[in-house]
Amino acid sequence: MEQHARTDAYTDRYAARAAGMVPSEIRALFAVVSRPEIVSLAGGAPYVSALPLDIVGDMIGDLVAGRGAEVLQYGSAQGDAELRERICEVMALEGIRASAEDVVVTVGAQQALDLITKIFIDPGDVILAEAPSYVGALGTFASYQADVVHVPLDEGGLIPAALRETLDRLAREGRRVKFLYTVPTFQNPAGVTLTAARRSQILEICAEHDVLIIEDNPYGLLDGDPMRAMRADDPERVIYLGSFSKTIASGLRVGWVLAPHAVRAKLVLAAESATLCPSNFSQLAVREYLNTQPWREQIKNFRELYRERRDAMLDALETQMPGGCTWTRPAGGFFVWLTLPEGLDSKAMAPRAIAERVAYVPGTGFYADGSGRRQMRLSYCFPEPHRIREGVRRLAGVVEQEIRLRDTFGGAGSSIPNGVEAPGPHVV
Amino acid sequence: MEQHARTDAYTDRYAARAAGMVPSEIRALFAVVSRPEIVSLAGGAPYVSALPLDIVGDMIGDLVAGRGAEVLQYGSAQGDAELRERICEVMALEGIRASAEDVVVTVGAQQALDLITKIFIDPGDVILAEAPSYVGALGTFASYQADVVHVPLDEGGLIPAALRETLDRLAREGRRVKFLYTVPTFQNPAGVTLTAARRSQILEICAEHDVLIIEDNPYGLLDGDPMRAMRADDPERVIYLGSFSKTIASGLRVGWVLAPHAVRAKLVLAAESATLCPSNFSQLAVREYLNTQPWREQIKNFRELYRERRDAMLDALETQMPGGCTWTRPAGGFFVWLTLPEGLDSKAMAPRAIAERVAYVPGTGFYADGSGRRQMRLSYCFPEPHRIREGVRRLAGVVEQEIRLRDTFGGAGSSIPNGVEAPGPHVV
Numbered sequence: 001m002e003q004h005a006r007t008d009a010y011t012d013r014y015a016a017r018a019a020g021m022v023p024s025e026i027r028a029l030f031a032v033v034s035r036p037e038i039v040s041l042a043g044g045a046p047y048v049s050a051l052p053l054d055i056v057g058d059m060i061g062d063l064v065a066g067r068g069a070e071v072l073q074y075g076s077a078q079g080d081a082e083l084r085e086r087i088c089e090v091m092a093l094e095g096i097r098a099s100a101e102d103v104v105v106t107v108g109a110q111q112a113l114d115l116i117t118k119i120f121i122d123p124g125d126v127i128l129a130e131a132p133s134y135v136g137a138l139g140t141f142a143s144y145q146a147d148v149v150h151v152p153l154d155e156g157g158l159i160p161a162a163l164r165e166t167l168d169r170l171a172r173e174g175r176r177v178k179f180l181y182t183v184p185t186f187q188n189p190a191g192v193t194l195t196a197a198r199r200s201q202i203l204e205i206c207a208e209h210d211v212l213i214i215e216d217n218p219y220g221l222l223d224g225d226p227m228r229a230m231r232a233d234d235p236e237r238v239i240y241l242g243s244f245s246k247t248i249a250s251g252l253r254v255g256w257v258l259a260p261h262a263v264r265a266k267l268v269l270a271a272e273s274a275t276l277c278p279s280n281f282s283q284l285a286v287r288e289y290l291n292t293q294p295w296r297e298q299i300k301n302f303r304e305l306y307r308e309r310r311d312a313m314l315d316a317l318e319t320q321m322p323g324g325c326t327w328t329r330p331a332g333g334f335f336v337w338l339t340l341p342e343g344l345d346s347k348a349m350a351p352r353a354i355a356e357r358v359a360y361v362p363g364t365g366f367y368a369d370g371s372g373r374r375q376m377r378l379s380y381c382f383p384e385p386h387r388i389r390e391g392v393r394r395l396a397g398v399v400e401q402e403i404r405l406r407d408t409f410g411g412a413g414s415s416i417p418n419g420v421e422a423p424g425p426h427v428v
Numbered sequence: 429m430e431q432h433a434r435t436d437a438y439t440d441r442y443a444a445r446a447a448g449m450v451p452s453e454i455r456a457l458f459a460v461v462s463r464p465e466i467v468s469l470a471g472g473a474p475y476v477s478a479l480p481l482d483i484v485g486d487m488i489g490d491l492v493a494g495r496g497a498e499v500l501q502y503g504s505a506q507g508d509a510e511l512r513e514r515i516c517e518v519m520a521l522e523g524i525r526a527s528a529e530d531v532v533v534t535v536g537a538q539q540a541l542d543l544i545t546k547i548f549i550d551p552g553d554v555i556l557a558e559a560p561s562y563v564g565a566l567g568t569f570a571s572y573q574a575d576v577v578h579v580p581l582d583e584g585g586l587i588p589a590a591l592r593e594t595l596d597r598l599a600r601e602g603r604r605v606k607f608l609y610t611v612p613t614f615q616n617p618a619g620v621t622l623t624a625a626r627r628s629q630i631l632e633i634c635a636e637h638d639v640l641i642i643e644d645n646p647y648g649l650l651d652g653d654p655m656r657a658m659r660a661d662d663p664e665r666v667i668y669l670g671s672f673s674k675t676i677a678s679g680l681r682v683g684w685v686l687a688p689h690a691v692r693a694k695l696v697l698a699a700e701s702a703t704l705c706p707s708n709f710s711q712l713a714v715r716e717y718l719n720t721q722p723w724r725e726q727i728k729n730f731r732e733l734y735r736e737r738r739d740a741m742l743d744a745l746e747t748q749m750p751g752g753c754t755w756t757r758p759a760g761g762f763f764v765w766l767t768l769p770e771g772l773d774s775k776a777m778a779p780r781a782i783a784e785r786v787a788y789v790p791g792t793g794f795y796a797d798g799s800g801r802r803q804m805r806l807s808y809c810f811p812e813p814h815r816i817r818e819g820v821r822r823l824a825g826v827v828e829q830e831i832r833l834r835d836t837f838g839g840a841g842s843s844i845p846n847g848v849e850a851p852g853p854h855v856v
Binding site: 051057062107118245251252262265270 | 438439441442443444445446449450451473474476477479481482484485486488489490491492493494496497498499500501502503535536538539542546547548549550553564567568570571572606640673677678679680681688690691693694697698700701702703704705706707708709710713
């Protein structure tokens with residue numbers, strides 16, 4: 001009782017925004033997915049073991065021994081100047097022309113999301129996001145009390161007509177839309193890519209409604225012939241987020257944001273108050289890697305590795321999954337988005353799937369409005385192809401059993417409660 | 429004009445809290461202090477070159493080559509479990525008994541400050557802080573629209589009677605005090621240490637008024653016989669912040685927060701939405717260093733190095749500074765806090781000091797209320813002793829000239845405008 005009283009005492013002290021920070025019911029499930037007997041199709045961890053670890057180790061060891069006074073010291077809040085130059089060269093592969101002055105290095109692109117939300121969002125402001133959308137972004141938006149309004153996507157990405165309709169409706173309602181958040185290439189979780197034609201249309205619609213665009217592009221360079229970034233065509237409207245998590249290594253936590261000059265200045269101040277400066281240790285490791293290692297070839301290796309895994313997953317889904325299931329066919333990236341037959345519930349099914357030694361992320365985490373009960377995200381980035389096939393085989397068995405249960409006891413769908421659900425960014 | 433109009437357009441989009449994020453007038457000055465001809469007594473950068481860089485480089489190279497799959501991968505939002513065990517052992521040196529379950533690893537202690545402020549502070553909530561207080565904390569508090577109320581300190585640290593008086597007054601005014609923020613040991617910027625007797629008194633006063641305490645202790649282990657932490661005597665009231673920036677290396681950006689269990693849970697959720705997880709690359713480097721290197725001996729080396737520099741500074745001040753100046757005599761840490769004679773203004777004097785090739789941080793940055801015009805922070809952590817002596821010699825010359833100007837043209841003090849001033853955490 002004493003303990004309970006203390007807990008209540010803290011609750012009374014929290015800021016209003018803390019009410020939006022609640023652990024997910026499915027968190028406990030994820031504690032077990034690292035067990036070797038479980039095939040996890042849940043996490044979004046890149047396969048960093050594909051890096052030449054001996055060579056990278058030597059490179060970093062030499063860097064610390066030779067330039068430790070810089071590598072181990074505080075840096076500037078905006079990030080290392082030379083690294084920002086390299087980042088501009090990386091972005092040039094997507095048609096972006098930018099000055100290193102307008103780049104801010106962040107603790108992963110996640111921090112960029114946090115800082116952008118912090119400087120733009122007052123409680124109740126509207127953010128538009130794809131339906132479904134990246135779970136980590138939804139968590140950040142909730143932590144600043146944003147009101148997320150979803151806009152549907154299909155195999156060609158965000159649907160322009162739906163965006164226009166939503167913006168018109170919100171304008172009629174007199175609601176302020178601060179920005180559109182989108183992952184245009186190899187979307188997380190849907191795996192789809194926004195077509196070039198739609199990119200132009202969406203830029204146009206957002207210009208008409210004077211809405212900023214946050215273009216989050218962690219997977220773009222995993223395309224052999226990278227799509228032209230939206231930022232390339234509207235430097236004043238688009239704030240671009242990039243990351244080395246998928247092209248080098250996620251454990252370094254180095255991402256960046258490219259923003260219009262005035263916004264960049266605010267972001268640097270926000271970054272200072274959040275973390276003082278990004279780690280020089282990580283930043284200079286990335287800088288050295290880009291300066292001395294064949295990074296383009298390594299990205300090609302990653303791309304081929306993930307393509308093989310994607311093919312394994314799509315093939316296994318095709319041959320194993322029972323009728324009534326549908327799924328996206330991504331051209332690249334990490335994820336397939338699967339829709340279960342009517343009457344099935346991916347969240348209710350999750351514990352049974354884990355009992356059968358396969359894990360996925362239920363779809364509800366990717367919506368701010370309680371949708372996604374019939375959906376799930378399947379990732380193919382980390383397990384090896386034979387494990388992916390085995391995982392899909394197990395999953396198909398679970399789904400078949402659920403279908404039998406549904407047919408025996410009637411549709412479970414009607415009894416599913418609504419509610420916002422965020423599993424938290426541990427699933428990336 | 430077009431450019432100007434766009435800038436205004438962004439301004440209109442920002443959140444209310446962004447209004448508190450403004451660059452300091454003295455920022456431009458700091459751009460030049462890294463020039464070799466200038467003796468900088470401004471920065472708070474530790475002297476990381478004192479580390480055995482070859483050995484540390486080898487250690488890290490081997491770590492990446494041997495355990496790259498873990499080192500370069502995402503980790504948990506709370507931080508590496510084994511590192512959290514080591515952190516508990518470090519805190520035990522200050523009398524703290526804690527479970528690794530209640531530790532959250534952060535991107536430097538700065539992120540801990542940010543997360544604590546985010547979960548506790550609604551706009552207008554009161555935070556108590558020493559006068560003067562750590563500039564980086566004031567920036568974070570401002571970014572969440574806190575109302576900072578200062579409580580004076582003297583050579584024995586925060587003054588208990590003044591704390592009680594302030595709390596009584598705020599209670600009469602019906603204002604909610606969320607927490608007291610304090611750097612009890614080798615305070616930044618004042619250099620003073622809170623006495624053991626006062627620690628008990630302050631715990632008692634805060635218990636009476638039911639106010640939480642944020643104990644920020646980056647310098648504590650630089651004491652040969654570390655003071656008992658306030659957290660050691662009240663685990664439910666005190667949230668403790670620690671950092672490896674001064675005991676290992678600042679460029680790793682590894683700090684932590686130890687909080688009551690319920691608060692810890694909120695902090696993990698806030699950390700996830702802010703940066704997903706701290707860098708495994710940095711965390712496992714720290715873990716390996718603590719596991720394999722003589723870290724206690726290295727701290728002793730740092731301590732002796734800083735003591736020599738402190739003695740150089742105190743000796744130079746004693747012999748060089750003109751009458752009318754007073755300063756603190758720190759038992760350890762990085763900083764001396766100097767008060768100029770009446771009528772002098774440390775901020776107005778800063779450009780003239782830089783012209784004479786010496787830099788310091790004007791006192792105004794360490795107050796949220798425009799105080800500190802006669803004060804300055806002098807750091808002795810980074811320059812070598814002979815440079816410190818030379819810097820103080822130059823500074824003394826500048827002050828002498830200011831005194832002559834004052835005596836010729838009358839007190840400049842009366843013409844000094846008031847106003848909040850935050851130089852930003854680039855001065856740490």
